[in-house]
């Protein structure tokens with residue numbers, strides 16, 4: 120272990136979502152980071168090919184965020200989240216509401232994407248209860264990732280995330296995923312099957328009764344499973360079925376929010392407005408943990424109006440909801456996105472980025488490429504052991520100077536919005552070199 124890593128033992132820390140034994144034999148520690156790059160514990164420079172875990176599109180260690188958090192902490196390091204509050208929580212909620220689709224103006228703060236999803240589930244339950252309904256069924260989708268808390272795992276459509284934690288909340292119905300093996304190498308939204316796939320929700324309505332279904336949760340672009348853009352007409356048809364049956368539509372925008380897909384949110388990019396949106400990650404540019412659930416005015420009003428005068432309307436909240444440091448980081452991040460025009464910058468770079476990745480379409484290792492906006496899933500042929508080639512690729516890439524998030528044999532490239540064409544070129548050089556080293 121290099122001296123500057125400043126640790127004597129790798130044993131005690133239980134690393135999440137990581138092969139602990141393998142990692143501890145061949146650790147990859149980051150000692151510092153700035154902009155598009157990180158420095159590893161051996162002193163190597165590593166291009167961040169997935170913006171952290173899609174968290175940091177404005178670049179690592181943005182000085183304005185550091186300054187804002189530092190300044191905020193001079194005055195407040197903690198404020199009780201229940202019964203008292205502080206101005207920057209209100210300011211961030213207001214700023215966020217201005218960014219969100221028109222009718223979505225009420226924001227509940229949490230500390231992660233997983234908490235956002237479990238909070239959204241409880242808001243859905245509280246809303247239907249306030250409306251005098253006993254709807255208790257949820258609809259999700261195969262290959263969905265909605266975080267790791269109990270509710271999110273129940274919604275999950277990824278077998279490894281749920282097989283050890285079976286049926287933790289009951290009455291979840293899964294629609295089919297939207298990947299079509301007959302439509303490979305699609306750039307943007309697939310042309311076919313959108314309405315047909317969305318009619319899985321109609322089948323749930325026909326099977327169980329629309330009046331039993333509380334909400335339908337989808338990632339507008341399925342992210343963690345390796346970038347599945349919605350086929351044309353899909354989200355529109357989900358919206359229509361929800362409207363016809365009083366079902367709440369929830370978009371999990373934990374990855375797709377804040378400019379990743381082209382619009383401010385995927386809801387804007389696809390022109391479909393959900394009833395509830397979850398977000399996290401880029402909300403603070405990844406600098407301080409924070410998530411949020413934003414709801415349409417009618418949902419907030421239904422829940423608050425139902426309560427007796429003086430009573431707590433929604434029995435839910437976290438000790439760290441709206442933490443002052445997170446709010447300061449969120450306000451600074453949103454300000455940077457706006458003043459540096461980062462969503463527009465990402466949208467401008469997108470064609471160059473997508474052209475570069477799709478140039479790999481005939482590479483013998485590559486099975487499928489799925490790109491939209493500033494995110495591409497590139498899926499490699501399996502070597503017979505699912506995920507083995509992906510794991511190998513991730514490690515080799517790192518020591519070749521780039522870090523990329525992998526799911527099984529699929530890598531997810533998501534450049535920072537501050538990236539330039541030269542960073543995309545570097546990304547592709549490192550990826551191509553590494554693909555050539557795989558067996």
Ligand SMILES: Cc1ncc(COP(=O)(O)O)c(C=O)c1O
Pocket residue numbers: 230231232233234236264265266267338342343371372373374399400
């Ligand atoms: C769509 C989606 N929802 C929820 C989560 C969970 O977020 P967190 O890891 O912050 O709990 C993620 C994380 O990647 C995600 O992609």
